[in-house]
Amino acid sequence: MFKNLFKKESPETQLFAPVNGEIIPLEEVPDPVFSQKMMGDGIAIKPSEGKVCAPADGEIVQVPDTKHAVGLRAKDGSEILVHIGLETVSLNGEGFTAEVKTGDKVSAGDVLMTFDLDYIRNNAENDITPVVVTNGQETGKQYTMTEEKKATIGETVIITASAK
Template sequence: MFKKWFGIKSKPSEETLVAPLSGQVVRLEEVPDPTFSQKMMGDGIAIQPDEGKAVAPVDGEVVQVFHTKHAVGIRSKAGVEILIHIGLDTVNMQGEGFEAHVKQGDKVKAGDLLITFDLGLVEEKAASTVTPVVITNGGHVENVQQIHHNKVTAGQHDLIKLKIKE
């Protein structure tokens, strides 16, 4: 009631993530890395990209861009923290072939360009191009519902629906 009187905005109780990359959707359990497949970092999904571009899956704030530019963390308006980790063992590339278009603290809208990368170079030098998209603060989320698509387009297809804990 006070929120209504004083114009205090409450956080959304649901949130939808759009696909941050274009490509083939892969179950997280099928990612060939136990850190992701066993959901040690959190629940989510993965995408086998068919182009070297990652966009914001939600409106929010960039909380981390790894110095090697192979991964980015975003906090949504509802407080959900999302990690987009481009490829597997890409940290070993030391930033080669990656370009960040955002920095920590930037505000982004769903579909805004985050990182571009040389997909061919990642295919050549990394263990895999499969890109996990993980909710890293799962305790904040009541339910993670994957929206079933085989193939998605970055910034266009809904990928995951979240119910936020109150």
């Protein structure tokens, strides 16, 4: 009778929007690396301002010298890549400012990166910003993408991770 009373369920992890803007399905990103989910599953956001915030509590695992992306490992083990724009690696860091470095501990909503949105729009292929769980196959979790159309930093849950 009390068998299920003490069953411990794994809590869900919510990943919040790291960028303000319009949410677009990853499949619609005009770059096959992202649209074909070669790096992992996720969503994309057409940014409305030049700020990237932590989508969850965790640790920074990657900030390339070109500052066009940031990688974070959430406390649940999910590794999230926020890639600002397409073909932005060729800008060699111009227009980007990293506010964190590898190894930093961050809380959801902390500013990770700022960027000059107009500069990106004028000098990169596209400003669309993929947000991808790069190790989803290895975590044993199921990732559910939002159906929301508008992303608000720290408010909009864009991806939910739950036990399979």
